[in-house]
Amino acid sequence: MANVTIFGAGYVGVPTGAHFARTHTVTVYDPDARKVQSINDVIEKKSDSLHIHEKGLIELLQENHENIHATSDILEALEDPEIIFIAVGTPPNEKGRANLKYVCAAAEQIAKNIKNDCVVLNKSTVPPGTAYLVKEIIENNRVNDVKISVGSCPEFLAEGTAIEDLRTPDRIVYGCDDQDALDRVTDFFLYLHGKATLCPMSTVSSEVTKYAANALLATKISFMNSLAMLCDSIGANVREVQDGVGKDTRIGRKFLNASMGYGGSCFPKDTMAIAEYGQLFKSPLEIIESTIKVNDKTTNYFTEKIIETFGSDLSGKNFIVWGIGFKARTDDLRESKPVQVAKELMDRGAHVHIYDTVAGALTNFVNENNCYEGKFTLHHEQYEMVSEAIDGLVIGNEHEKFRNLNIKILKIMRGKHIYDGKNILNNRLIKDLIASGFTYKSIGKDSVASEIEKNKLISFLKNEYMD
Ligand SMILES: NC(=O)c1ccc[n+]([C@@H]2O[C@H](COP(=O)([O-])OP(=O)(O)OC[C@H]3O[C@@H](n4cnc5c(N)ncnc54)[C@H](O)[C@@H]3O)[C@@H](O)[C@H]2O)c1
Ligand SMILES: O=c1ccn([C@@H]2O[C@H](COP(=O)(O)OP(=O)(O)O[C@H]3O[C@H](CO)[C@@H](O)[C@H](O)[C@H]3O)[C@@H](O)[C@H]2O)c(=O)[nH]1
Structure with a gap:
């Protein structure tokens, strides 16, 4: 002892x-x-x-x-x-x-x-x-x-x-x-x-190991996020690709989940810190630099899906954000992607209704965002804010409570739009949502909700791949 x-x-x-x-x-x-x-x-x-x-x-x-x-x-x-x-x-x-x-x-x-x-x-x-x-x-x-x-x-x-x-x-x-x-x-x-x-x-190897681990995990996520964006444009499903690739034990399934970008107090700061360190030592870490760029791009890609639906001025629109912590089961909002998205919506004039399973996440949101006062409402029950005044629902983190949507309750929303920032809804539920008149947007899984554009792919191949 x-x-x-x-x-x-x-x-x-x-x-x-x-x-x-x-x-x-x-x-x-x-x-x-x-x-x-x-x-x-x-x-x-x-x-x-x-x-x-x-x-x-x-x-x-x-x-x-x-x-x-x-x-x-x-x-x-x-x-x-x-x-x-x-x-x-x-x-x-x-x-x-x-x-x-x-x-x-x-x-x-x-x-x-x-x-x-x-x-x-x-x-x-x-x-x-x-x-x-x-x-x-x-x-x-x-x-x-x-x-x-x-x-x-x-x-x-x-x-x-x-x-x-x-x-x-x-x-x-x-x-x-x-x-x-x-x-x-x-x-x-x-x-x-x-x-x-x-x-x-050795001391210095130990210090490098920490950054290396975080940067490699973040790189797995950005790698899949790049592919997710490609999947959306050709009608593939990144979730299936993740499983297919991740079952190779050399690669592993963990940290291959495409999402609206990695957040938290560590990955964003640590990838930046080691990339900057590499630059200072004239040993640039190009892969990590790309990881950071892709992460920012993915968050914009997700937000753009909301803007594509409503236009850039969101005045008079009301959104729900479920899950405000940078991941499920935390009150930590440092570099939280759902917070970033909520702020973007409020900056464009929308009102945001926020729910999180962790009460401390809501308290921290108020403390850290009092400049947005009046533009958001906090909720302690998952469905209490659902009404006909709502234009869209954003799933902010991967808590299991957000995986099984109650379509009967959500149907009351005037805007039947679901934005799945963590790709957590399964195919059957997405199909049920579509059948109930909803649209579904994700990061690399949009094809579940739409017809695959086979003709588009065929003509692309004919034009670009045949001499
Ligand atoms: N949060 C994580 O999941 C995680 C995981 C692994 C590593 N890290 C790393 O660990 C470190 C701490 O992270 P954290 O998330 O716990 O930070 P934190 O901000 O939650 O806690 C840091 C604490 O240090 C205290 N502090 C400041 N100056 C002090 C001093 N002179 N003496 C004693 N305490 C002092 C602060 O009051 C604060 O309570 C960071 O370098 C972080 O990158 C964090
Ligand atoms: O497949 C995945 C896995 C995670 N994430 C996101 O990545 C971020 C970080 O998630 P996670 O790694 O679970 O949380 P942290 O608590 O930030 O932990 C990371 O950062 C810590 C601080 O350095 C390290 O100690 C941990 O090992 C490392 O996992 C979150 O936004 C997740 O939603 C994804 O988008 N896809």
Whole structure:
């Protein structure tokens, strides 16, 4: 059992802390006293709501209550940690580079307050080399005569499944150039996981691995999104293509779902950050640069489908958006594509009715978009906003509640238009919708709702492929 301190009580810090507390003693430090209070109240069972929404997190914190607490007192946080994880934000700056100010601030705080030897591991997603910078900051500001090793330990959890991802990780990547420290980290993780999952390496390789993983996953999505746009123009169904391609185990089915684009706090920022890093090192990452371009293009492609139906001025139109979080089961709206689409609709004069299964997503929407006040209405029931004043329904994320539409209720809408931003409706339902007078638009599956233009393809081939 080791004493661990985690810097940052966010979507990574709290779930990671709760998970480590299964076998270690954990202190979560965050200067934001409101977050600290929220965590401690949950741990002490004084409250059952946290400042972030993550399935199973409250239960895990309460299960491991004897081993975890949060604090905003830096001295308490650095009482005697053997390992410190930095899990503070690295948001993009105006150039698309990861902003390191929170990481550097954490390093300085550690340097000025630590009283014992320890290993500092960076869990935040950072440009390769950051651990060396953290080490330099600590050495330059260190007050006490202690040995501090610094390494990298990137996090691969996904929001909404964080607790399960942490419990059964595919691998745990960590790097430290100091072999003693690396061995201590290995021991720490062996307490929690089997040896097979451990993936020790050099510090800088570990930092690169995090960006590589996110960029490759994002590339799978953009790759399919490019093909989805082609599928729409020739009458193929991208869903079938995804299955056909994904069943090749060398490729794998995961992250091949075409959608209105990937969002969230990670893929958009991390693809941008590593592409920018490659440019700075005169090693451009052209594939990742294309991934980013395709992602932006796909979102516009989806929005254009709505504009094609109604024209560019949407004054007097009313839309429903189901699912506002960047994916199902999260309150996180960072780089959320459904938010982007909702804003576009409101900018063009429409009124938007928003529903999400996570109440916190609605609260965050209000807090982050008060400049749109009066242009949207929030709803806590999925069908309560359906009326004859509605012109179209946008499916914003992949929650299973949005997969089985109640056509009987929706039929009342004056505009019978469904825009499936995540391609989640199945063929049978789409056909039922068409039979009930709806139109259906997606990303690469429109052919389910329309006749395949065989003659168009034949004449194209005759013109372009026959000498
Ligand atoms: N969110 C994810 O799913 C995810 C997954 C893997 C990796 N990451 C990476 O992990 C890092 C954290 O992401 P997040 O989503 O948890 O961010 P977040 O914004 O939810 O949380 C960051 C927390 O750090 C706190 N903080 C700021 N300065 C601090 C300091 N000096 N000391 C202690 N705490 C401080 C903030 O108050 C905030 O609570 C980022 O680099 C991100 O890219 C995120
Ligand atoms: O086939 C797919 C899979 C995902 N998405 C979209 O991609 C985005 C990201 O989804 P997901 O990866 O599930 O969520 P995140 O919580 O952002 O997790 C990613 O980003 C984290 C932060 O770096 C990593 O730790 C995780 O491993 C990585 O999956 C969302 O908008 C999804 O809707 C698709 O469009 N198609």
